[in-house]
Amino acid sequence: QVQLVESGGGSVQAGGSLRLSCAVSGSTYSNSCIGWFRQTPENEREGVATIYSSHGTTNYADSVKGRFTISQDNARTTVYLEMNSLKPEDRGTYYCAAGGVGWYCSSIYHKGFRYWGQGTQVTVSS
Numbered sequence: 001q002v003q004l005v006e007s008g009g010g011s012v013q014a015g016g017s018l019r020l021s022c023a024v025s026g027s028t029y030s031n032s033c034i035g036w037f038r039q040t041p042e043n044e045r046e047g048v049a050t051i052y053s054s055h056g057t058t059n060y061a062d063s064v065k066g067r068f069t070i071s072q073d074n075a076r077t078t079v080y081l082e083m084n085s086l087k088p089e090d091r092g093t094y095y096c097a098a099g100g101v102g103w104y105c106s107s108i109y110h111k112g113f114r115y116w117g118q119g120t121q122v123t124v125s126s
Contacts, residue, residue, distance in 0.1 A: 002026035002098045002115040009094060009120030012086055020081040020120060022096030024053075033105035034079045035113055036070060038092040038122070046092075047108025050100060051079060059106050064090075086124045093119040 008020040024034060035050040049070040050059045058070050069082040079096065097113035104112020 002032065004096045004098060004115060004117035006094065006096045006117045006120040009122045011123040011125065014087055014124055014126050016086050016124070017082070017084045018086065018122060020083065020094055020096075020122075022079040022081075022117060024077060024079060024096075024098060026098075026115075032098045033100040033113075034072070035097045035100055035105070035108055035110075036079075036081045037095045037097060037108075037110050037113075038090075039095070039119075040092040043092075045095070045110045047110060048094070049081060050105050050108050052105065053079075059108055061108055083122075086122075088124045088126045091122055091124045093121055095119045 003025045005023045012018055033050050033052050036048040037045050038048055039045040048061055048064055051070045053076050067085045072079045096117040099114030100112045
């Protein structure tokens with residue numbers, strides 16, 4: 001079992017920055033792929049970035065490459081998503097998820113992730 005709690009969402013203007021945090025606990029975290037996903041009411045859940053906790057390999061959606069950075073702390077208890085140069089289309093509820101393996105992790109595909117947090121809201125105004 002893995003527990004995830006997101007924080008750090010808020011409202012910013014376009015061009016601004018936010019850092020999201022995901023506090024992770026549970027026995028399987030050390031070997032897990034952790035991912036960030038986002039969703040708006042009109043769109044399907046979209047993969048943003050993933051990181052393998054054991055070796056730090058990262059993957060990014062094309063829409064956020066060069067602007068977002070996923071990382072974890074040395075204790076592997078928190079996963080971060082640093083978001084810079086935010087655009088209005090980056091808005092949504094951001095979810096942290098764990099348990100993805102293989103293709104689901106590298107492709108940042110939400111259906112391969114077993115454990116989910118409650119989400120944190122990000123609003124970007126133009």
